[in-house]
Amino acid sequence: MDHTSTLEQVIRGVLITCVLVFFLFPIFWIVLMSFQTNETILRIPPSIVFEPTLSNYSALITGRLESAAGNLDIAFMKNLWNSFFLSASSVLIALVLGIPAAYAFARFRFRLGEDIAFTLLSFRFAPPLLVLLPLSLYFKQLGLTNTYIGLIWVYQLICLPLILWIVRGYFEDISPDIEHAYRISGNSWLKTFWKIAVPLAKPGIAAAGLLAFIFAWNNFVFALILASADKQPVTVGALAFVTASGIQYGQIAAAIVLSIAPTLALALYAQRYLVEGLSLGAVKG
Amino acid sequence: MYEKEKGLFDAFVAGKLSRRELLAASAKLGISAAAGGMLLTQAQTRAMAAEFDWMAYKGTKLKLLLNKHPYADAMIANLQTFKDMTGMDVTYDVFPEDVYFDKVTAALSSGSSEYDAFMTGAYMTWTYGPAGWIADLNEYIKDPAKTNPTYNWDDVLPGLRASTAWNGVPGGELGSADAKQWCIPWGYELNNLSYNVKMFEKAGVQPPKNLDELVATAAKLTKDLGGPYGVGVRGSRSWATIHPGFLSGYSNFGQKDFSVADGKLTAAMNTAESKAFHKQWVQMIQESGPKNWSTYTWYQVGTDLGAGASAMIFDADILGYFMNGGDNKEKGNIGYAPFAANPKATAPTPNVWIWSLALSNFSGQKDAAWYFMQWASSVEHDLFGARKMDFVNPVRASVWKDEEFRGRIDKSYPGYLNQHDTSAPGAKIYFTAQPLFFDLTTQWAETLQKMVAKELPVDEGLDKLAANVDKQLKDAGLG
């Protein structure tokens, strides 16, 4: 639409700027904080003039925090790895389980189909607090207490419904004739699913996978209750800087920045697929 | 090592010599202070080894659940000593304070045998004990076969020993003869004033002596300083708002949370005196408390003092202690004062928070775990932590007498020893032990919030609170 007026463009520009400021200013502020000591962060009034320090990051990365109160051991990098491992594996498994199911709900009208789909969604709102405690008993009997496998299993409660419902919508938007054409051309159901349905739903899968990854990454109650300290994610790890002798805002800010980094990288990577999906106008004839 | 010197240090460790005497005697023997320190550590191990088989559980693996706290840091720093002495292996899970008690509840309510011993507060044992999650430690302390002869349980401050012992009867007096020892005090905090000396000088005020003065001084500070506010206290919707300064002041007027008669509890927070106290307290917050008071927890109260946003706090003494160090802007500017809210009171009556060690009932190796607990709460470790680490406040009388510790504190934290020594005799838990502790204190905090926000008049609010509390006590079969 080329006939957008200048006035409209100005208004759009102003609106986008407002949006970016609102959503990104806190992030910008956190980034600034991550280069400050507590002393400069806690100035009255706040100011953006400060002498930057890398001490927060070096403390997180080397795992030692030198402070007047003594040395603190920080397991932050381990937490970061746990977060990454738990989120990535959970999303991967959720994709493996969720995409075929999403496809089934999108393509087939089958008895109990909607009921099964709804049941799967309803897991999303099962109260985690209450489920987790009895669950720890069952886990003990199954030998899953304090194992990554157990955690990844529980993480399916976050990832699976999300992937299922978002990807389902995308599958439904793909004309079934495209798949029919491929099958009639002489390809099996499985090959059609793999070569046609999945690639065409890629933007949806990328979006759902990314969101599931983010939600898994942000969770902390599961690991907190079901696993010991060495399997805690970064969300629990970052709280370690809330200490009796004060909140280490600089380190929390640095922890947030470090914990955002992998997700951001993933999002930028997934962006490729999200964009690729945009040109699929033909699919949705 | 010369036998004479060894004898000298062993005598000190056994408590036969005071620190001063030891120093004098070592000087005579020509031992330098530094070498003296080394000898002392060796003596610790040797003394504890005497007449007790520390190696009885050699090879056993213990696992602890710890809160991220300077006390835990001090223990971890000294843990090798224990491992060497006992041949046991000790691992630990450290969780951030924000989520620590959730983790404890999760682990214990599921009957997890993963952890043998864990850190706890005394209030929490009012839940853990009746729930059957923790062991009565009297069975260990009083058993010479299990506890080493130099453990010296009676050295632990009596108020703290009593505060961590309860007979499990709702309303039952803490430390009564039939009480069970649910946990061992490890480090504790009492509530007094910590204040910014420079700000006080600037405004020309002295640390207030009672609540009237506190309200007036805080108001004057707020007005005169032009920026920082007068007094920081906690205000979040939590039991933690009630237990520090608030309850300390409240108790000083002789007020109780409940009255107990015939084993039944009734709310006691709506007496005339209580209402008067609440009014003053609410007025103080409204006039000179933090603007965001109702979100204030330990952290905000401390941060404000350390960063110079508040002129004083009525909260844990060690919070003021922490804010005098680290990378706080006001480090070195913090002073300490004992505080008795009631002008008629003879001494402060601070309520206390006691970080303690408890023994999990689900542990498969309780005897071995007790070995760890008695070491971690021993004079020797307490001394080590108090001298070298931020293991304050120590819970043992003998440590408070230690000159090195006193010297260190007096030098860097002027007035700290005085506030502690003045208040320690009256320091104990002033709450009535009962299972609805967390429910009812949270409601109390909620009521306070409504009063400060002027949504509810004080008198009416307290009457309502009392009625509500009575109903819940009845529902639970306690009232």
Place this chain on the structure above:
Amino acid sequence: MRRALPYLLSLPALLVCIGILIPFFTAVYYSLLRFRLNLPAMKGFIWFDNYINFLSDAAFWNTVKISLVYAGLTVGVELLLGLGIALLLQKPTRFNNIASILLLLPLMTAPALAALMWKLMTNPNFGILSYFVSLLGFHDFKWASDPSTALFTVTLVDVWVYTPFIMILLLAGLRSLPKAPFEAAALDGVPRSFVFFRITLPMLLPYIITASLFRLLDSIQQFDIVYSMTQGGPGDRLMVFQVQSYLEFFQYTNVGRSAALLIVLWAITYLLSNIFIKQWLKLRERAHGGA
């Protein structure tokens, strides 16, 4: 084989979830008990007394009200804002693509940590936002601390964290809409408002429903932000379900009551999502049934 296929495809996902959720039934059982961990003597089966007690409990109704208001408010604002932003960024230019990813940053910040940061930013002394607000002349703005602004503040944080979620789903939806109707409308000179309300919005509706459904499920179960910011206060101003049942469980160890609260929450959520899904299915029938 052909008939079994959809079952074969969806069964693994179902089994995996059901496996985890067996304990849910334990929770239902708990809700029928008088069960407080620290009063073991009074444990007993009481049928629906926990639920019946709610009926006469003003605090419970306050919780229901607050939870619904909170969910409605946050989802409503986020939906409008998210839709607006998605429309602004609809054209797949390089700038818009990068902007849409950057806008996901708040979502990538764990809510518990985000709340901690917002708490600092709204601190009256050190907080940059308090500073800005005071520059505008509001010296006494108390953010989450004051009953009259607490809901606003917490909503603000929720909006900050979760609007990007709706935005990205709607953006994906907008960009995958077929182009033909829009081109036709542009050629015919149909007014833009008409295009938006009669073409864009209806076609986007399935995405809007999916996005708001997930937000609603999360929002009505909000915990992290409210708990870190105010713990349900000031007073009982923000006492939402999860915070209340969290306190009941972890602090008061009142398992029976906590379970009953959560089951009520579950039922409300179930009901709401059922309504949404009915709508969603209807739309889907309309969109695909005609072919």
Place this chain on the structure above:
Amino acid sequence: MPHLELASISKSFKSNKVLDDISLAADAGEIVVIFGPSGTGKTVLLRLIAGVEEPTAGTISIDDQDMADVAPEHRDVGMAFQNFALFPHFDAFENIATPLRARAQSAAQIKEGVARVAKLLKIDHVLSHAPRQLSNGQKQRTALARALASSPKLLLLDDPLRNVDAKLRFEMRLELPRLLREAKSTVLYVTQDYKEAMALADRIAVLAHGKFVQVATPEEIYRHPATVNVARLFGDPTINLVETVVGEGATIDLAGETVEIDKAYAGLKGRSVTFGVRPEAVALGDGAGLKAQVMAVTPLNERTVLLLQTKGGAELLASLPSSSPAIPKAESEVTISFNPIGSHLFDRETGATHAKGRA
């Protein structure tokens, strides 16, 4: 032995019966056009044959083999979809190559096979383009090429010219017969354009309300439509239809005037009928007989269409070759008669054609 045989096929979606007990046999190499207005289940029928849907009842056999348990990929069918259904993530070459790849051909064979059909369909210059870069005509040809590429024994073409512009449709209508003959496949071709049907079909199967109304050669269908509806669907301009009653000795009443019709209908006296006459069967003269006034003259390329009105007010269309020397002018008066070959009587109740019996 017919190549494709449908026996009593029915298909329902929930309570909605789309196909109702239809049967059809097609010989190898035969082009059968399934013709009918939209929504009559033509596409569904093709899908059933392709195997992407299952019939509710009945059997489909190809080469005498029951297809009930044969998956679509094993039916050796080529299908072109109305909406093309190109694979958006493959380029045109890969789209066309799909059936060849599935048959595990060598790279060289695939290249050759694609080149062959691409050349045939004149899309060899756009093979490297993605579907979204193709014009509608190119998309349509690509879809057709894909269906043809593996030279399947059975070709199912679902209204392939529906979504292309008029010019291309015209061209393709001329080209397709040659292409389809060359492919030597049995073809089922769905369309709702009667000219397309007439141009392509060996036989036309007219589908209405889930049933075949008539299956016959194009000429037969045109000459002897089975029902009034079939008559109406074929022919441009459409057949003139007048509701009337048969009178004495093969006459009908046309707006108050008695008009003679084919003597073969003499036995139908008194019946309520619809009289139908093709515009080209309306003969114009200037002698005695039924008079009509020429209201309008519309030249349409090869034919010229005249709107006539009788004295009684009945309006009729007549169609003459444009080359005819005697095209009357507007406003002039003519005498009309009806050529028996293009005249029919249909039962007014059932719509069925009355057989032309002996008088």
